[in-house]
Amino acid sequence: MAKAPDELYRARFLVEQLKISDKYLRRLMTDLSKAGFIRSIQGRDGGYVFAKSIANIHLSEIVDAVEGMDKYLGCVLGFEECSDDNPCVMHSAWLPMREKLLETFSNKTLADLDFEHVNKY
Amino acid sequence: MAKAPDELYRARFLVEQLKISDKYLRRLMTDLSKAGFIRSIQGRDGGYVFAKSIANIHLSEIVDAVEGMDKYLGCVLGFEECSDDNPCVMHSAWLPMREKLLETFSNKTLADLDFEHVNKY
DNA sequence: CTAAAATAATACCCTCAAGTAGTATTTGAA
DNA sequence: TTCAAATACTACTTGAGGGTATTATTTTAG
Structure with missing residues (x-):
């Protein structure tokens, strides 16, 4: 994600890229969004985006x-x-x-x- | 051992001090003696001594x-x-x-x- | 010879962290 | 209102590392 930090990424896609399980990825992403690094967008057309500059x-x-x-x-x-x-x-x-x-x-x-x-x- | 590096130490004693299993200790000590740090003396009245200065x-x-x-x-x-x-x-x-x-x-x-x-x- | 020491080799067990799976729920654009 | 997305929670599996157990052998002072 940090390679193109302005895109929105679906769990589906990240799972395929990283070759880890769906549930595991989501758990990690939820941790990261709780910590405020990424924002998770629910509902249809949802996904994950960075919530702040990766330099921060x-x-x-x-x-x-x-x-x-x-x-x-x-x-x-x-x-x-x-x-x-x-x-x-x-x-x-x-x-x-x-x-x-x-x-x-x-x-x-x-x-x-x-x-x-x-x-x- | 490094506290009084000139003594000879029996496995028995070290096991009691360190509270680890006999076999495990001996395995470690054998590794160390193969590496040349300590010398193992077999037979009755045997034990372990440093083979070189602990500063080395x-x-x-x-x-x-x-x-x-x-x-x-x-x-x-x-x-x-x-x-x-x-x-x-x-x-x-x-x-x-x-x-x-x-x-x-x-x-x-x-x-x-x-x-x-x-x-x- | 014998007793007390170290060695050797192999198999086993236990725990913990990393990861997976299941299932039910909530969110929100079309 | 439907569908695809994220969330929540809980249980399970698995692999590796740290450590233990067994049993048999070798060494050497007394």
Whole structure:
């Protein structure tokens, strides 16, 4: 969609392109529309359109909408209890990585992605 | 073990400390000894000792020995086919992250970890 | 010789996340 | 008023990773 961000896209079409199930796609799209990135138009001749400029959609927001950024920001070793107060052995060594990651996801927007050299998403 | 790296440790003891299964521990330890980080001493009064200074054991080597670094260096979007030649949309945006990650794992050694402020591993 | 240790190989189990499926409902242009 | 679209909710399947279990073998101090 980001390749031609002004078009309206039907679920039907996206399902065919992405080769995922109808229900799954709709669930994701509903998440995204609730988050305000796309607008869903119901009824006949409905579909999905971007609700804002793709240059204003940050990757971190997308991740938050569909799976949650926490997943990527948690303890490297997987300890639930790990925190600044109760660190794991890797905690301090991993800090810069976590920051870099957060920065990447927060600064990049959909418009920064490379849709030209690509056929799979 | 890295807390007192000159001792000899029996599987029995490590299993109790780490609360993981005997077999699982031994599998990991065997991996590590094959990789040359620890030496395993068989027979009665056997156990595991470090085979080299923990300052010379890089995190990347450990990961390689037990699960493979590839896991961490693969495509962010999970595409098997993703590569420099056949990039996914995130490929270029993700490059710096991958490099930072590789750098972190390659530069840090066991000795760099923070064993003092910690009780869980 | 024997007991206590590590090794080896293979099969199994458990959980969780990713994805699928079913079914009923609501929306809105023609 | 009809039809094609999106929504909502719930249940199911599936695959992989992390971990366990079994059983048999090898090693070496005492």
